[in-house]
Amino acid sequence: MKKWLITLTAVLAFAVIAAGCGEKNSASSGEESNGSKQETTTLTVGATAVPHAEILNFLKPMLEKEGVTLEVKEFTDYVQPNVQVFEKQLDANFFQHQPYLDQMNKDRNMDLVSVVGVHLEPIGAYSKKIKSVDELKDGATIAIPNDASNGARALLLLQKQGLIELAEGKVADATIRDITKNPKNLNFKELEAAMLPRVLDEFDAAIINTNYALQAELSPTKDSLFIEGSDSPYTNILVARPDNKDSDAMKKLAAALHSPELKKFIAEKYGEAVLPAFE
Numbered sequence: 001m002k003k004w005l006i007t008l009t010a011v012l013a014f015a016v017i018a019a020g021c022g023e024k025n026s027a028s029s030g031e032e033s034n035g036s037k038q039e040t041t042t043l044t045v046g047a048t049a050v051p052h053a054e055i056l057n058f059l060k061p062m063l064e065k066e067g068v069t070l071e072v073k074e075f076t077d078y079v080q081p082n083v084q085v086f087e088k089q090l091d092a093n094f095f096q097h098q099p100y101l102d103q104m105n106k107d108r109n110m111d112l113v114s115v116v117g118v119h120l121e122p123i124g125a126y127s128k129k130i131k132s133v134d135e136l137k138d139g140a141t142i143a144i145p146n147d148a149s150n151g152a153r154a155l156l157l158l159q160k161q162g163l164i165e166l167a168e169g170k171v172a173d174a175t176i177r178d179i180t181k182n183p184k185n186l187n188f189k190e191l192e193a194a195m196l197p198r199v200l201d202e203f204d205a206a207i208i209n210t211n212y213a214l215q216a217e218l219s220p221t222k223d224s225l226f227i228e229g230s231d232s233p234y235t236n237i238l239v240a241r242p243d244n245k246d247s248d249a250m251k252k253l254a255a256a257l258h259s260p261e262l263k264k265f266i267a268e269k270y271g272e273a274v275l276p277a278f279e
Helices: 002-036 049-065 080-086 098-108 148-160 210-215 248-256 260-273
Strands: 041-048 068-075 092-097 113-120 124-126 141-145 179-181 187-191 205-208 235-240
Touching (some): 041 049, 041 080, 041 210, 041 248, 049 092, 049 113, 049 248, 049 260, 080 092, 080 098, 080 235, 098 235, 113 248, 124 148, 124 210, 141 148, 210 260, 235 248
Parallel strands (some): 041 068, 041 092, 141 187, 141 205
Antiparallel strands (some): 092 235, 113 235, 124 205
C-alpha cells in the first residue's frame, strides 16, 4: 500500500511538472508569435481601371509587407468615388486631378483633400475620321467632357492648337460660352467623359482623358491628333478625408505611390502616356 502511494505521488508530481512545462512552452510560443505578428490595417481605395487600379494593384505586395492590406474598388464614373469617400464607404480614391476635386467639393458641399500627387495623364484629341488636325473641316463637331474641370481642360487644349480662342483670363473655369474666336466654326458636344471613346466614331473628333483612352485601347502617343505636354497642371492625386489623410496606413500608401518601384512600373507599362509627377 505504502509503495503504491509513493508511486502514485511520483506520477502526480511528474504530471504537474509536465503540465507546467507545457504552459511555459505555450506562453513562450505565444510571446514569439505576438512579437513577430504585425498588426494589419485595411485600406479600401476607389479607382478607375486604367491606370489607377493597375497602379494600386501593383503596390499591393509592397504595402502588405508594411502591414497594409489594400483593397481596390473599380469605378467607371468620376462621381461615385468622391461620394463614397465622403460617406466613409471608401477610405480614399485615386482617379482625379485637383481642379476636378475642387469643383466637386464646391458643387456637393464636400471637404475631401489631396494626400499626394502621383502622375499626369495628358488629355488628347482622337478621331476615327481624320488623321491630322489639318484635315478638320469647317463646321466639324468635337465632343468634349461635360464636367466643368475636364471641359475647361479640353477647351484649353483646343486653344493651344489655335482652333479656338477663349476670353481673357479664362482657364480652369472656361466653358464653350467663353469662346471668342472660332475660325473653323466648330461645333461642340458635351458628354460624360467615360462615354467619349464609345461614341468616337459619331464625331469628327473627341477630347478624351487618358485613362478612358487606355481602356479603349487607344494609344495617347500613337493615336491622338494632339495631346497635352508635360507642363500640364492636371496631376492625378490620391484623395482622402481630413479625418484620415494623416493616418499611418495612408502615409504608407502615399510613400508607395512615390516609390522608385512605381516610377519604373509606370515607365515600362505606359511609356509617355502616363508621366510620374515625382522625382
